[in-house]
Amino acid sequence: MKLGIIGATGAVGKVFLDLLPNSNLNITELRLSASSRSIGKKINYQSDEYTIQENSDNFYLGLDFVFSSASSEVSKIAAEKSKEHNVILIDDSSEFRLNDDVPLVIPEINPDSLNEHNGIIAIPNCTTTPLAMILDALRSEYELKRIIVDTYQAVSGTGNLAIEELINQTKHYLETGKISEEMNVYPHTIGLNLIPQVEAPQENLYTKEEMKMLYETRKILSEPNLKISATCVRVPVIRCHSESINVEFFSNPDLSLITNLFNDYKGITVIDDISTNSYPTPIFGEGKNDVFVGRLRKDISNENAINLWVVSDNLVKGAALNAIQILEVFQKIG
Ligand SMILES: NC(=O)c1ccc[n+]([C@@H]2O[C@H](COP(=O)([O-])OP(=O)(O)OC[C@H]3O[C@@H](n4cnc5c(N)ncnc54)[C@H](OP(=O)(O)O)[C@@H]3O)[C@@H](O)[C@H]2O)c1
Numbered sequence: 001m002k003l004g005i006i007g008a009t010g011a012v013g014k015v016f017l018d019l020l021p022n023s024n025l026n027i028t029e030l031r032l033s034a035s036s037r038s039i040g041k042k043i044n045y046q047s048d049e050y051t052i053q054e055n056s057d058n059f060y061l062g063l064d065f066v067f068s069s070a071s072s073e074v075s076k077i078a079a080e081k082s083k084e085h086n087v088i089l090i091d092d093s094s095e096f097r098l099n100d101d102v103p104l105v106i107p108e109i110n111p112d113s114l115n116e117h118n119g120i121i122a123i124p125n126c127t128t129t130p131l132a133m134i135l136d137a138l139r140s141e142y143e144l145k146r147i148i149v150d151t152y153q154a155v156s157g158t159g160n161l162a163i164e165e166l167i168n169q170t171k172h173y174l175e176t177g178k179i180s181e182e183m184n185v186y187p188h189t190i191g192l193n194l195i196p197q198v199e200a201p202q203e204n205l206y207t208k209e210e211m212k213m214l215y216e217t218r219k220i221l222s223e224p225n226l227k228i229s230a231t232c233v234r235v236p237v238i239r240c241h242s243e244s245i246n247v248e249f250f251s252n253p254d255l256s257l258i259t260n261l262f263n264d265y266k267g268i269t270v271i272d273d274i275s276t277n278s279y280p281t282p283i284f285g286e287g288k289n290d291v292f293v294g295r296l297r298k299d300i301s302n303e304n305a306i307n308l309w310v311v312s313d314n315l316v317k318g319a320a321l322n323a324i325q326i327l328e329v330f331q332k333i334g
Helices: 011-022 072-084 111-116 128-139 160-176 208-221 255-264 316-333
Strands: 002-006 029-033 042-045 048-051 065-068 088-091 120-122 144-153 228-234 241-249 268-270 291-298 305-312
Touching: 002 011, 011 042, 011 316, 029 042, 029 048, 065 072, 065 316, 072 088, 088 316, 111 316, 128 144, 128 208, 128 241, 128 255, 128 268, 128 291, 128 305, 128 316, 144 208, 208 228, 255 268, 255 291, 305 316
Parallel strands: 002 029, 002 065, 065 088, 088 120, 144 228, 268 291
Antiparallel strands: 042 048, 144 241, 241 305, 291 305
């Protein structure tokens, strides 16, 4: 497989390169690209040194796949060039996710949709992926009625600059005892704070991120009428998104059966014993592949509903790993 990575210097790109040697992919050629700021920069991958190339026609020539993880604008260009050069684009941006002819894929849920691509495959948003996997496990036994989800999203979900901003603001407080007023990424200080807004507001007063969780989950699960209400919150955590999820069914669920559903689901791990303080935390989830579930309990206000807590590394299963798993499916089917 001849593979190109656009955004190789970014938060996702770096994790992609970290995970690649442990994948089943047979990479015969690897090309790396990023913004004009990084052209010529050297990156070590395994025992070789790679030079960041310009995202021009030459980059695409002869490749089988390009993974683009930069921005929607970059993905639009990557889509045009990939088409021109007969390269399949695996896209991490939100640009094409809801297009009818673009499969939006989580290999544990809908790998068959890869058969119907038109040259572009999209990866879901990093908050959507864990939610969709949890719901997919649950719906194998119980019909879903309504979902309420609150997210606690790490700053790495916004990329390298946001990680820097959190670290700088936290350092500033530790050194001066004062809250930092210097901010470049978020509309409020994120160090020692949290921000109940992820992305731009929409007409209905939800944010773009919250609506992505609804529309993307519906598409992946092929459940166009699924009811989901999300509140997305940015928290001062470097890696791993957490989600508090309330799921209502049409019947009274059995908790031990639900635990078994999660235990049997590939890619989900249950850590759930509050008597020993056992539940997943973002620090625990960092760098791990699975979606972790804990705090499983019946909703005392509704006998047909449950509450649970989910942690998933936004840079791993939320982005890079999901892309690698898609490539592995392609490699398998030829
Ligand atoms: N972070 C996550 O958890 C996550 C999860 C799912 C999806 N995504 C999506 O993944 C994409 C990248 O996110 P990230 O968090 O890795 O961001 P990031 O840390 O800010 O990295 C952005 C990458 O894009 C490159 N880039 C910027 N402008 C470019 C251009 N004009 N042409 C080519 N490359 C360019 C940057 O190169 P330089 O280093 O040269 O600036 C860098 O490699 C975004 O679309 C994001 O929505 C992110």
